[in-house]
Amino acid sequence: GHETELVLLPTRAAKRVAVVGAGPAGLAAAVELAGRGHAVELFESDATIGGQFKLAARIPGKEEFVETLRYYTRMLEVRGVTVHLGRRADLDDLTGGGSGPRAEEGRAFDEVVLATGVEPRIPTIPGIEHPSVLRYDEVVNGAPVGDTVAVLGAGGIGFDVSEFLLHDVHESLEHWMQRWGVTDPALERGGLTTKVQAPPRRQVYLLQRKHSAHGKGLAKTTGWVHRQTLKDSGVEFVGGVTYDRIDDDGLHVTVRRDEKDETGEALLLRVDTIVVCTGQESVRDLVEPLEAAGVTTHVIGGADVAAELDAKRAIKQATELAARI
Numbered sequence: 001g002h003e004t005e006l007v008l009l010p011t012r013a014a015k016r017v018a019v020v021g022a023g024p025a026g027l028a029a030a031v032e033l034a035g036r037g038h039a040v041e042l043f044e045s046d047a048t049i050g051g052q053f054k055l056a057a058r059i060p061g062k063e064e065f066v067e068t069l070r071y072y073t074r075m076l077e078v079r080g081v082t083v084h085l086g087r088r089a090d091l092d093d094l095t096g097g098g099s100g101p102r103a104e105e106g107r108a109f110d111e112v113v114l115a116t117g118v119e120p121r122i123p124t125i126p127g128i129e130h131p132s133v134l135r136y137d138e139v140v141n142g143a144p145v146g147d148t149v150a151v152l153g154a155g156g157i158g159f160d161v162s163e164f165l166l167h168d169v170h171e172s173l174e175h176w177m178q179r180w181g182v183t184d185p186a187l188e189r190g191g192l193t194t195k196v197q198a199p200p201r202r203q204v205y206l207l208q209r210k211h212s213a214h215g216k217g218l219a220k221t222t223g224w225v226h227r228q229t230l231k232d233s234g235v236e237f238v239g240g241v242t243y244d245r246i247d248d249d250g251l252h253v254t255v256r257r258d259e260k261d262e263t264g265e266a267l268l269l270r271v272d273t274i275v276v277c278t279g280q281e282s283v284r285d286l287v288e289p290l291e292a293a294g295v296t297t298h299v300i301g302g303a304d305v306a307a308e309l310d311a312k313r314a315i316k317q318a319t320e321l322a323a324r325i
Helices: 024-035 052-056 065-078 091-095 136-140 156-166 173-180 223-232 287-292 311-324
Strands: 016-020 039-044 082-085 111-114 118-120 133-135 148-152 203-207 236-238 241-247 250-255 265-269 273-276 280-282 296-299
Touching: 016 024, 016 091, 024 039, 024 065, 024 111, 024 311, 052 065, 052 136, 091 287, 111 287, 133 136, 136 156, 136 273, 148 156, 156 203, 156 223, 287 296
Parallel strands: 016 039, 016 111, 039 082, 111 296, 133 273, 148 203, 148 273, 203 236
Antiparallel strands: 118 280, 241 250, 250 265
């Protein structure tokens, strides 16, 4: 609905633009900038495109995200973007020095778009280096996880990881209908019947520091689905938590009933694995060096705002930037 405001016309002054990071923001920026006629090079340290969006596509119910990545893979080819996979861009790459792509020409890029995304925030907890502790990205990428798990952080990522640990990402339609009590309306009035719950693959504890309800910040139209899924799978919600330490016995916490509870109750969760989902931090290590070198630099996506990652917001921000350059 922004057709008269967001206009991507052919550029009158083609520039050489480097885009660093191939998550949703970087992909949208590269494709739209190239579509306007700029010469674009996209740098991605991983071997494939996608960033955090690629992780999200592995969560049950979000499999269709793969289609977005398929679209961008094709559009990078159509728009003629030069893609450097498995290459972490450094200052030399972006300013034209060293062995960068413009070194032989002795020229820098005219502008740089930093879409370097985020990295997991690691909380300060005694014993956080214990081998039972994993980051959320390690878990989603296939790191071995035990039968009992404590998930630290009940934001969107905490809920996603909990679902990932409980259900198969390739759930069949039949299993989904059984799990939600959905059937053929010809068989039952309204197409509803009794839920049939399969035993969860793991025992999961979902913990948060806040005393508010778990999942309060989730989207209004889908949050109830995620909360109900975890409840049906026997996930234990624990709020008002202070993380005391991690050792061979498990996770030691203090649970306070409300803000007025000054002492709380000590609790030991004897879990096999502890998954850290306590937020993200923007990756911005190239910002200051580029600005110091006098390079026009734009920061978008998770590198701009790490809180509550939103692919739609990142794509919109990138597209609006592409319209301005």
